[in-house]
Amino acid sequence: MAQEREILDEFKQVTDNYWLTHSEYTRVNALLLYWTEDDLGVAAEVTRLQRVFEKDFAFQSTVYQIPSKNCTTELNFQLASFIRQHASEQGSLIIVYYAGHADEPDQKNPGSSGWRANLKEGPALDWHLMQPALYGANGDVLVILDCCHAALKTRGSKKGKMELLAACGSGSRVPSPGKLSFTSILLGQLKQKVRNGEAINIKSLHCLLWADRLPTTGLSFHPFFSCPDIPWLTRDCDPETPVYFDLSEQETRSIVLQRLQSATPNGFARRHSPATSFMLLKVSLNDDPTGLQIADWLKSFPPKTIQDVDIEALVLKARRLENIQEYNCFFPGSVLGRLPPASQEQILGGIWGLSHTISSTAALAEESSKGLNSGSADEATRANFAEKVIGDLQEKVQDVSDNIEDAVLLGANFTLQEALNDEAVLVAEAEDSIRLTQTIRQYLIDNSYIPNTANLPSGAVTEELTQRAASSHRLRYGSIWDKKVVVERFQYATNAPESLQPTEKALLQVKRMVDQLILPRKQDFRALPCVGFVYERHIKTFGIVFELPPGCDQSKPPMTLLSAYSTRKRVALDVRIQLAFSLATALGHFHRVGWVHKEFTSENVSFFVGRDQSESDLTRPWLFGFECSRPGDAESEMNADYSPSGNLYRHPERWGNPTIKFTKAHDVYSLGIVCLELALWKSAKGLRELKEKPLNPWKLKEDLITLVRKDIPHMVGQSMADTISTCLNFKEITKGLSEFETHQEFKLRILGPLKNARV
Template identity: 30%
Template sequence: MNTDHLKRELQSDLSASFPKRGFPYQKVAALVLYWTEDDFQPPCKDEAREVKDLFSTGLGYDTVVFPIPSTNSRNALEKAVVDFKYAYDLGSNLMIVYYSGHGDPDDKRGKAVWAAKAVGEPTIDWFEVQPHLENASADVLFIFDCCHASQAAKNRRKGSLELLAASSAGGQTPCPGKYSFTRYLVDELQKALVEKNGLQVDELHARINRRVMHTTRVTPVHFTLRPDPAPSILLRPHSRSPSTASPLGALTITVSVLEPPSRHSIQKLGDWIKRTAPNSISGIKVDRVVDLSGSLRDFLLDDGKAGISGRFIDSLGPKDKGLLLTDLNKLSQNIVDARISETIQVAGSAITTSSPEPNTAADGSTPLGSSIFQKFEMTAQKLFQNVWNATSKHPTFQRGDLKTLQQNEVAQQAGLTTTIGLSLLARDEEQVPDPEPKFIPCEDFIHKRLLGDNDRFSLATKNDQLVIVEIVRYLQGEDGSPPQSMKAQFPKTSSFLSRPKPEYFQILRCIGYTQDKSEGWYGLAFSIPEGSSTHSTLEGQFGQSPRVPLEIRYRLAYRIALSLYGLHSVGWIHKGIRSENILFFHKSKNNDKTSALDQPWLFGFEYARETGQSSSQQPEFRMNRLLYLPPSRWGTPSAKFGPEHDIYSLGVLLLEIGFWVNAEKLPGASMKHIRKAEDAQAQFIKSAGKDLSHIMGTRFAGAVSTCLKGHVGERQLDFRKDIIDILEGLALSE
């Protein structure tokens, strides 16, 4: 369904209601200066180009780069400055001049002189060029990364002129590199763009100061050079329309609705936004209107929309076809139920007294409305998963036409392109992108505590952002190098983990990988949920939270199983489904740990790989890991690791959740009961059929038995029907 006209109507309605205000400049331009030849290693031009990219791409400013030549330097620079001023000198504009190079330490007049090298020519009397900009009508910001940089500070008569200098008039500044002023400048500006959509220069100065206090001890300086007091210059993206953000920030919101988008529903949404928006909102930009269920219907039911001849649903087998038609009918029924629920809630609110009904939630919504909304979300999610499952195994797309489908407009609107990209990477039809995956030197991480030999996860900071690093140790070769297989696979795994994924994968975004060669480990670094400060594992929670409500355990089991289902659906296997690899994140050490137990995150990717890739035959003799494996994978494996082995491991994990103990404490898991590999499997199946039913119910126990008996095999359809659907029903039954 094409929704462009609905987007335009909503945007027009909202744009007329919100004035464009907040950012003070009509245009911002930057002039980036460095010497064509200098004596720094690395040269200043490397960092200067990073500044150029930040200004032009990150902030959307007009950016002019001028390498200062070694001959006729003064005249060439003066011409570049005059041309820059001529192009951008208007009272409504901001002009930025950035310089990286030497500042002359021997100038007795206390005036700014620039030099290409520490000793000798060429030099430029910048103090004679600067007046061109001091008399400008536009606001001016000087950013100088050189020694004695603050010598450029001079008052002006009109407009705002600010100087952000790497050092005072008598100070030295670090050379280009890890601790340079420009390095901190770029890092802090990029961070501010993510955190608050920009910042003022005085705040930028304070941030850089905090960084250098712990490293170089060379204090940057900031001057506001104007006759009257005024707020510091604001640096904020200019490529974004003023109507998209308030003066100090921006917020992206996704609004989910319980009916397909229509002119009527869009008008109601616009009226609601205009009626309830606070005064601090300066503008709203509508990125897109998406009809996910409608697009999936189009993909299935319209001729040629799926990139094949005829209707996609008619090209499927009877099982898949029946399943998808059932999902479509359920989705339609949920929409009807939601409309009925909305009527009930509105009618109820008209007669509500000051005392709420016993079944009313704290936020005023009724359990009926909450339950219907949850069912709608799960049904829509299930439809998407089943459409993708049918698409990924379809003969047309097995032959390599999946790349073509990635460009299909209806597939894009239905949200299929994310899973297509992940599947292409698994099939080796899409190369690992450059520069992704990102390698991050281990020195860039500041770990919260010293790493022990057995630590597998470590909270650390990178550029003042809290991340978690998954540690993967390896046996070093004679030259200290890792195994070749790991060296080849790790970048690909990192690339997979760094790509966008559907939420139900329950996998955090990987920001890159690292390596500590001296200690012999690789690390995968992940962003963590906002506001989190601590983490725990499911294995640890068995002891820390001995009493966990049944409904939380049902949701926990469902989300872990669905995460594994998602991985398998794009052609990846995990090979490490264990309670030690399920993590939770908490806001503080003292808060209730059980509150996060239905929000698990999947880790343990040291052996994760594509389904078709060769499997390691490395013997495994650690009992705490063998218990999660079927008999064919004990000791020296007799079978290649496949999806069915992941599902067996899931069965053991579900047993743990049911009995709320780790695998080694499960009934029958002790060594006295296990004489051979088959004994563990038999004991677990026995426990699932007898004791687990009493604790978790027969449906949960039946799903566990299916995993352990290996009845699912490699078929995603069976995984969905025999395990996921059962756990989903339990998760919704509270």
């Protein structure tokens, strides 16, 4: 024990300020561009950015001054050479940065994007003809543009990650170099984050840049738009606002900037020490014959819906999780070693189950390599078998990851920042949930905390109403700087009927909500990535702006679950159970990070139609209605509501004028009502139990439980019936239990039966 403690202390002492974080990239190279004829004076800011990249991030960088003569040919050659030299392999990231002038958009060719050396005349080139070269990079690509009219529509088909962060959108202008320039504000955020040991998610960085550049006075323009250096940059021009685009071909997680890991510092490698969790991420398939054999075997007849790279990633994660036990990551002093015994046993039990699945799969792969199980099975049969094996592996990997995340978020006696520095936790991919939990807890610690949230300017979102979407529809399609979005609108409170301004409390509530929604999170939350929010005073509404689901057909409006009950007359039982499981999983994820929804109803569950679909996929729900959501331990709103329809999904304690604070158990009760609707496939508003006069909420609850016990097993099976009963009685079932124990009951009594009931 003493020796292990000594080793840990030595590791911390030697590596302090050395590994701030772990990067997913093995190499990062930046190409910093500006003109030789630099009439703006950007050279000083470019040098500062180069210094931060090299000193603080340990990136490699190249500064290239675009020549006046043959500028297009020379930059094309430089760009091609840079890509060939630094972006030829996966696991790499290249950053292309430009500071200088840009042409105003051409009305006849809105996709064009030109750079120029001087404001009005001089050398110029067409960037939109050069950017497609970046789509051929094997690694990831980040483009940063500090120029006017920056984010023009120059999309392509990059198979890996490619993102654009720009000072402004098309038709907007930016300040000249100085303390208020885009690059200066970007540098401030980069230095603050990396020196605090924080990872920098590009999408989240965009939101922070928004906040830094937004006015605090409520004006629609920023006071720094009066720039004597550039006559046309006045308060009369369009306000510049940083913009972000994901140019990847497929939906991916946002690029994350972190300090690169260097060679092991002198002083630590000189001693032999027991393996610890910091070794886990060093495991790769190339160094793992068993994992490599499994991956190669599964890739030899993969299902059409699963790519080779996904199979490799799954096997690699499975082997890393399995190695948590082998590397003895539960040693005293480690993050996992400081968990309660019950949490450790749960994690180890999951790892043993995963290890058994891996061993069985490895045996099948070994037999296949010797030709012992090839038989006469056709390709389709083998693909189906592979899909089942992959499904089993995914399930076991998910179980172990969830167990680690449960323990860290709900049952730990250490800080979340400590957990972020533990590689066993990172292997479980729990970092996004940890950061979200940190944000939520910030509100509980400091009630006066005002987040840096993306308050989008009025008019930034252009709405697109289809003929089939009524003007009053709560969800509207739209676009913001050529990016297609969906906007959820709701009215805000004002201090007086004639006032158009939201109350300070209403504005703070929506800022905090959006601050949580913009953070990266797993898809199992079933909440679309958030871009920001707008508030339009003339109609007294907030609008939460979300990215669209991949492949969404905007010619067909979204459909709520409530409307589906009347428009989709018959829905298969397995689809309804899968939908119930997806919704329960989503609610469990929100509760695990300390977030309650408060309006979990069938009207706040929506579905989108894919471009290759004739109707919505009911197994892929998306949650909305976050206007009332908040941290689980925060003060509740005690608003009165006496309408039966308004109270239908609410626990009896929350009917009328509630005096009881909203809790997670109240959300679970709402889930039970939604699951009851799924079993009956009709809105609960039509239940005869709801038509009694006068309506007693506690009697209604008992009547619904009686209905579930009497009729639901015959209709959808005992598992679904038990789940609904548990949801309706969850407050009583979990009385006196800890957060961790309550969540385990949720998994055991609600998620478990639904998972097993799926066909």
